[in-house]
Amino acid sequence: MNEDLVLPAPRARSAGADGDPLLEVSALTKHFPVKGGFPIRRTIGAVQAVDGIDLTVHAGESFGLVGESGCGKSTTGRLITRLLEPTGGTVTYRGQDITHANRKELAPIRSEIQMIFQDPYSSLNPRQTVGKIISGPMEVNGIQPEGGRERRVRELLEIVGLNPEHFNRFPHEFSGGQRQRIGVARALALNPKLIVADEPVSALDVSIQAQVVNLLQEVQKELGIAFVFIAHDLAVVRHFSQRVAVMYLGKIIEVGDRDSIYARPRHPYTHALLSAVPEVNLAEEAGAPRERIRLEGDVPSPISPPSGCRFRTRCWKATEKCGTEEPPLIRLSGDHHGHLTACHFPEEPTTEVRQEGVVLDRNPVAPEKDATE
């Protein structure tokens, strides 16, 4: 496997045009109550972690969900896999509304939707052998594969690039990258149709990241499994996802096919995020020195998000209108089908890859002149 970040090009697929809808999410909302008061604790507010998002994932496609820490990506992943109960909206899987499905109703679907977690150290039971970990989902679902579970475990270990003879070993005997491969094998055990991968490589060493992304990409291609790939790193998502949605403070602010998002981003926040992509990708394509434009300010609290456009407090283009009117997520003139943007003052569409960069301050300091909050 390659050690660098050069990954095979994913299959081309336009934004939302082809393939059967596997997963449809509509107006999905998750508000976590905030408790306070003494002596009687009452609900005094809500963390608006996810606030009315729509997305569709087609069979076999990889859908990337990106945004800064705290914007609601993990919560969205957990809502899709029904590890969390939504506050509002609907989750439809293969035409079946599973928004409030109970355990029994979810049972047949559980095997089809799997999750890969960020931390390969805490997501594997240290007291179980690899064989036990991978065969766990088969046992829980009472599945007896042809040739037996052990044979299937060996097969899965081989698929993910591990030695099939190591099924009796324990997680601590493996490196981080190998552990994540075990996590992938476990997710594959039940032949899923959809895998939600929540930052599957961000805890890994950079040289290992590409290997695991390659593996996931092979899995997606060879086995035709759809992915919701959650990451803050646009470089990873770019190679892995045919479509990409950008989240900010609980909302999707831009979505479209990969080429539209990376070559013709319209939302200022997408521009800013793109500038944080390692230069290894952009520099060679742009062939021009990167101009630094710094985003000021911290991400506002999701307990009291800004009125109107949530990005306005950090946006260099914001006007009064942005504070009073929430921009709808719509297709702007000149954009491809399926490319939607929520901005009153979008960037000009460019037909070429950006010639300048915008640098997102990953550790923003408190702004001297805070916008409006």
Ligand SMILES: Nc1ncnc2c1ncn2[C@@H]1O[C@H](COP(=O)(O)OP(=O)(O)OP(=O)(O)O)[C@@H](O)[C@H]1O
């Ligand atoms: N169980 C919970 N109770 C209260 N607030 C929560 C809970 N889970 C998440 N949040 C809050 O919801 C918001 C979104 O969190 P989420 O983990 O979904 O974001 P994220 O984009 O995945 O960020 P990260 O990459 O840091 O995990 C954050 O403000 C977070 O503090």
